Amino acid sequence: MAQKTEQETATAQKSIRSRVLQSDSLGFVVNITPGAFWLITFFLVPLLIMAYYSLGERGAFGEVLLAAEYLGLQQYAIFFVPEDATPLQAVWWTVGWMLEGLIPFGIELTSGAPTVYVQILVKSINFGLITTGFALAVSYPTAYFIVRVIPDRFQQLGLILLLLPYWASYLVRVYALKLLTYQNGPIFNILDALPGMEGVGLVFTDTAVMLGMIYIYVPFAVLPIYANLDDVDFTLREAALVLGATRITAFRKVILPLTIPGIFAASILVFIPATGTFVIPEILGGGDAAFIGKFIAEQFGGAGNWPLGSAAGFIFTGVVLVVIGLYQRVISGGDLA
């Protein structure tokens, strides 16, 4: 009798243990808790706090006023609306100003200009777009070269050599460019000998920033395009060739459409950090080089305007997401050929 109860307890214990081990929900809770806690506490909550700060006001001594009576959208208004304009005027001035930049002949559409903040944002996005276009144009053929041209055993080495600058030594690479573009650096030492090029240096100009962005962010585009190309079934290309397509047509109609996801991922990986970069203009640009990332950083440093910096950060993130959304519609809906 007693033995039987012992056995019963043993089975009961065992079943609790096995039930715990078999239970789905326990594993779920254990696995999700630390990561979710970390991401929510140290990533999501800080963003919410930043949103709160962006509604505040800067006090007379650079302190942040966050009491209820100060809260409002004033920082967003400062960002978008020029001082002597109504919101409607601000919209028209901004749109008109951007159109003026697009059409030639210097036609004046509007009497006013958008705020300096909007101008900085638009300029940064322009630089980001140019960098992205450049990165795609240069990385795609290189990824193709790694997948299709070089012998298999050198493929990984080829890729590693492109990823090395992507993953590491970010600052060293920016510095290397500073050294190269310096007035008495190696390149301009050579150029110096040419007539009309005496004393020319690139560093501390927007051109240097552009060059820096291209130099730094081109390798970012390689990995997603490579991963995508590597998965493409190239017998499809053979089929197209057998059916009479030229190599160019086979690429354009078969391979390229299959790599749209890689191109999209690559664009995002380049566009977001390039647009928001703060190190590159800081090191390669002049003291007054105006880029949105540098502007935001300055609000938390010397300029000491945390609310404006927070608001600018959200506006920047929002605009970048809108650009990416539009791009996604174009690239997935449009016929590239």
Add this chain to the structure above:
Amino acid sequence: MSTGTAGSGLLSAASDSWYAAKRYLENNGNRLLSLEAFLLYAFLYLPILVVIVTSFNDARIAIAWRGFTTRWYEAILSGQSTYVVNPDVAWVAFKNSMYIGVVSMVVATVFGTMLAFVLQRYDFVGKAPFTGLVYMPIIMPSIIMGISALLFFRIVGLTTGIGTTMIAHIAFNISYVAVIVYARLASFDELLEEAGKTLGANRLETFRYVTLPNIMPAIVASALLAFILSFDDFVITFFVIGTNNTLPTYFFGMVRQGIAPGVNVIATLIVIAASAIIFSAWYIAGEDIFV
């Protein structure tokens, strides 16, 4: 060919050369690809090469070549300050970077792998937004992560320093680890786990003897990537490191002050260290680091 006006002659010449260019592209695709790739590698590595060569340049300020010397290395490796470079500060910064890198790597690898399991194996309410949350730190501009973390630490009253930097690095590294391990789990044949269970293994045993060995390369690869990302991070660190330094923030401070021979030496050492980490990651984890 064209017997018409000069204009149409020009036009046909243009279209002829267009077709010639197209034909050239048709027939020399691989050669052109190789040339383009070669130019890209050269573009990426020439500036770094110039830094390395310049670090052996026997000149104080000028960047022009004045002869070969190893005296900058001797000075820095023996602990003497040269111009803007103080080797003791650099050494402390390097140790901080290693410390932050290792801790954030370990924590993020464990938590990130667990999250990968959650995303791959379970369906739950709010899975879509949660997946979005896991991916967000990868896409979020790092300057936004940096300043929001700074504001957070300010509000909760944590003094910024090594600890806060670790916290911030773990936050973005969790995402990278989760995404990489998730990719491996998604391609892993779950029938193997079923087989393990059928043969009498419980959940933990199945995990220990079937699942873990299969996803180990991805875990190792993501851990190494996490270390590299932490070691190389500048922007987020810049906002939450307080008065301390990591190697990148220290280097940034030097570069801001200008160009000096010692800076080239430190830059060369950083490149060597980073390359060593990445090549050993490749050696250990193989192609899984390309996920």
